[in-house]
Amino acid sequence: MNAATDKPVTRTELPTPYLLFMGDMTEPGFAKTAFGLHQWVPERCVGELAFSGSVLSTGLPRLSAADGKARGARAVVIGVAHPGGALAESWIAPLVGALEAGLDITSGMHGRLGDNPALADAARRHGRTLFDVRVPPAGIPIGTGAKRSGKRLLTVGTDCALGKKYTALAVARAMQARGIAADFRATGQTGILIAGGGIPMDAVVSDFLAGAAELLSPAAAPDHWDVVEGQGSLFHPSYAAVTLGLLHGSQPDVILLCHQPGRTHILGRPDYPIPDLGTAIEAYLAAGRLTNSAIRCGGISLNTAALDEDAAAAEIARTEDRYGLPAADPLRGGPALERLIDFSLNTTA
Template identity: 60%
Template structure:
């Protein structure tokens, strides 16, 4: 996976076109690039995960960063006003921070309006809708720019057909939420491309969509249409082409299993990778609910997944070892591989174990 623009070129062309015609014209979300990343007056890096994710995986699409007031947060990008960013080619200002409740703060509004006055579109992954703020809606009309809410799925998503599609697909699944499904998918897409394989990363969540420049926010799709959205996102492709699909939720999660089932059925993965954080013992945010074992996730994924792809198989295990030093991580990776009889790796650490994981998925 090289540049994000190249990585996502097949999302909106070729095989996708005929698939969209069959689905009544539904179209995955497209984001104008490159970006100016808005950090507001934030000081805590923990609230800027989207901005850091975009910087880490789509640096070529980042013109600069924009903050104000007492902000001490930086991405290490050039600090620019919207006017300067527009002169450097920026097409959109992306709200790269989050807050409790996902609201558009009143203090942000003059800065967002200034960006629109400079000709930039505004992109938000917040729960609140940009267009519901009257002064933002008026500024967008006056400047002929778009207010883009990432968590708003495209119109006319079809009911899933269950039809087997050409090409190959890999889905990242997890023992829990927020443990590395997106980073695993991105790293694997990069690994496939390094081997000369025709591959696309298919984004299903807020940050992934911003990294890729397009996708479908699968957790915002009405449940009956989730599998159809996944079919639309990974259409017919050449036999040697791989779509690597960003997973969401977990099949055995008490709150978010539904999105995982729809994504699994619609993706029809030929291979899947189980993502796991070995430092966790309980489901995140659900005290007293034990974390499922990797074997349970493999069994559940195959049981359900073979309904739309009887040939589904587990390609291996992705471990999030950020809580461990290098020696501890190595020991965990090797023990996990022995225990489950599958390749295991931390894709961010890379190395021979990760290459073995890629080999297994491509086998």
């Protein structure tokens, strides 16, 4: 890494708006970051960087780096993830061109941009910055466990990859729509790109996990809400530590349990069943009580993307009946989401 050109990302320092780089991916699943940015922060997406190899598109205009810059873009975001996690050789020329045109580059990939000599050299020559959103900021303190002012909501899950990020985004937006002072706090690379800042919790050295979560949602006005993107799951044999450090450091007043109906076991871990939702809620509350004795569950967020509207509504109603808590699919919005937010706000009154 070249310290002069390669920066870790703290809460609020990513240059926006973005020009999205789609690479030469053909599978939409590998471009989730670009599609997520286009969906959640279209106002931060000026267009796509024109590249002869690109097949996928968000539908935004394809622009040269110079045109993107002229329309206000400040950075190219690498919006795709290579299965191997590395920069493809064919991407280097267009990315160097973007640096030459005066744009920074921001990446959520595993490898560091500055490890590529051509990018590092071009960034140095043109005075541009390479941002790696998977690199935690320097100087994260040890957690203190001291109570902070302000309210916090954390999304937690029965598993990974079932809607914790989008639930937090949707809830933060719905709170803001009510005029509540609320911030989405990002803990993973896509969330960080959407928010324009955050801390990649899974890349933090374990001794500093709770401290990172404390840094991410600092003391705030008593009626301010931080809506924190959850990570992992207490029921995942590989990642539960990340989940617990984030839970302890976030000191949530409210958790929302995220779940995907029909998922029977932890993704990629067939020996690990998905827990009963009531059991999961109790486990999260028991663990969270260590740093906030007033922690409560605000409801259940269901990922019903695989269901049609009627089946989703039935599943939501069944879940509410069974667990005695509001349930909603935040991406469907509507009265169910509003009830869930009502209950989340009221339980900490």
